[in-house]
Amino acid sequence: MIAPSILAADFGKFAAEVEDVINAGCDWIHIDVMDGQFVPNITMGPQVVEALRSRFHCTLDVHLMVQKPQQVIPDFVQAGADVITIHQEATPHVHRGLEMILQSGVKAGYALNPATGLDGLAYVADIIDVLLIMTVNPGFGGQKLIPATLDKIRAARQRLVDLNRKQVRIEVDGGINAETIGAVKDAGAEIFVAGSAIFAEVDRKKAIGALTTALAAGK
Numbered sequence: 001m002i003a004p005s006i007l008a009a010d011f012g013k014f015a016a017e018v019e020d021v022i023n024a025g026c027d028w029i030h031i032d033v034m035d036g037q038f039v040p041n042i043t044m045g046p047q048v049v050e051a052l053r054s055r056f057h058c059t060l061d062v063h064l065m066v067q068k069p070q071q072v073i074p075d076f077v078q079a080g081a082d083v084i085t086i087h088q089e090a091t092p093h094v095h096r097g098l099e100m101i102l103q104s105g106v107k108a109g110y111a112l113n114p115a116t117g118l119d120g121l122a123y124v125a126d127i128i129d130v131l132l133i134m135t136v137n138p139g140f141g142g143q144k145l146i147p148a149t150l151d152k153i154r155a156a157r158q159r160l161v162d163l164n165r166k167q168v169r170i171e172v173d174g175g176i177n178a179e180t181i182g183a184v185k186d187a188g189a190e191i192f193v194a195g196s197a198i199f200a201e202v203d204r205k206k207a208i209g210a211l212t213t214a215l216a217a218g219k
């Protein structure tokens, strides 16, 4: 599953950009919400999710890179998110936040920065649908994948099997392109967020095709 990250889209023609990748075959749109606190950048809020929801039927995958995510989860549920992901590092109450998401009828995602270990996974594995392993430090698109995250993906896949939760899908985000996608897939990832590898190209169908071909080929 390739999930275009609209952070890399041209904000001046936002809806057309999203339409373009949907027409190119993507059904899962990744929305990066940044608050200028948890990460240095500020991006978009629930209004953007609401606007996309009113126009498109695809899966809206909201990645909250914000401090105290519990305060804004209801806004994103209301806006029509299908998946809401929160960071282990953003709150001392990550379990409570994940439960809030789940109880709202939305799929819950649990995100880990590159230098965060898998220690907490055992305690939330039963209430998550997605494990998001950041393959760059969050905040900006266009960075290079951190190679050490490959071992973490492999370890996470094994940990989920050991916990009898292999249905949890591993999502990767950051530096995913035709050169790296095979390696993250081989390590155990199933959802591949790609921003610049898609939106920096004029022909999005071709860009997504290149990712799909590289995925099929493996590393």
Ligand SMILES: O=C(CO)[C@H](O)[C@H](O)COP(=O)(O)O
Pocket: 005, 007, 008, 030, 032, 063, 136, 137, 138, 139, 140, 141, 142, 143, 173, 174, 175, 176, 193, 194, 195, 196, 197
């Ligand atoms: O979460 C993000 C940054 O925090 C972006 O989704 C991610 O970086 C994707 O961009 P690119 O594919 O260009 O690396």
